[in-house]
Amino acid sequence: MKTVLVTGIFGQLGWELRRSCPESVRLVGVDLPEVDITQGDHVARMFADHSPHVVVNAAAYTAVDRAEQEPEAAYAVNRDAVRLLAEACARHGAHLLQISTDFVFDGTLSRPYSPDDAPNPLSVYGASKMAGEKMTLEVLRDRCTIVRTAWLYSSHGANFVKTMLRLFEERDEVRVVSDQVGTPTWAANLADFLWALLQRERVPSGIYHFTDAGVASWYDFAVAVEEETRPKxxxxxxxxxIRTEEYPTPARRPSYSVLDKHSAWSLWPRSPEHWREALRRMLQELEQPPSC
Structure with a gap:
């Protein structure tokens, strides 16, 4: 039985990985405060206790705007902790699956970003995640996988969809940026894709992009949430x-961060799901929360 250790198990993706874990996998989930992956002794003990075959690093510093004022904290989690995990994987012969982000790109292309396109982050968050990618590849070379995703949401945890639902209850009008374009991703679909990779006899190495299908602005995304929930x-x-300049934030965001997912989708036994249908299913799930 393959042992898969997931960091950040209490986050959106960790939660989805735990509830969809195949019976053929022994899942070990860790998170703060018991395990702090920025501490070398914590990482060493984690490997000694569980001897994982694969580590999925779903832990990250994701406060995009706060990272501009706290770069040391962002790099500690998104780069330095990744180095500790990668070095431990190298010592123990484990495979590292590192979760990354569309924010490693600057948004200047007029086509979807391929895994081979050169990163050029605009923010501390994006730069710290890019640094984590570099650490992964430098230490492990062909014994690692990087999966970039975007605009993640789930019925668990805090995210854009839940923020919109709260604002729709409180207000009659909500202003949302319409000139930043990407693809919403239901964390349940990302988890399903990751399990498809992890259940292979040999986990594919390299860099992959995964989101749901389709393209949207944040405005489009918010409109869809409003329309889907209006009857209730x-x-x-x-x-x-509104335009980006009408809603200034400490961190710059890419104006276009659509990812080319074809190489990832070719490894997924399911057909890609359009983001609007995925959103509908997640909202239905919120109506009837799962028991786990």
Missing amino acids: RRKRVWVRP
Whole structure:
């Protein structure tokens, strides 16, 4: 039986990985405060206790704007902890699957970003995640996998969808940026893809991109949430499109971060799901929360 150790098990992706874990896998989940992957002794004890065949690093510093004021904290988790994990994997012969982000790109292309495109992050968060990718590849070479994803949401944890649901209850109008374009991703679909990789006899190495299908702006995403939930709410909330400069943030975001997923989708036994259908299924799940 393959032992898969997941860091950040209490986060959105960790939660989805835990509840969809195949019976053929022994899953070990760790998170703060018991295990701090920025501490070398914690990482060493984690490997000694569990002897994982694969480590999925779903832990990350994801506070994009706060990272501009806390770069040391962002790099400690997104780069230095990744180095510790990669070195431990190298010593123990384990495979590292590192989760990364569309924020490693600058958004200047007019086509979807392929895994081979050169990163050029605009923010501390993006730069720290890129640094984690470099650490992974430098230490482990062909015994690692990097999966970049984008705009992640789930019925578990805090995310854009839940923020919109709260605002729709509180307000009659919500302003959302319309000139940043990417693809929403239901964490349940990402988890399913990762299990498809991890159940292979040999986990594929290299860099892959995974999101749901389709393209949207944050405005489009918010409109979809409003439309899907309007019957239950029994009132319409106006979602008003605004430009990025009308909603200034400490961190710069890529204006276009659509990812080319074809190499990843070719390894997934399911057909890609359009983000709108995935959103609908997640919202239905919120109506009837799972027991686990």
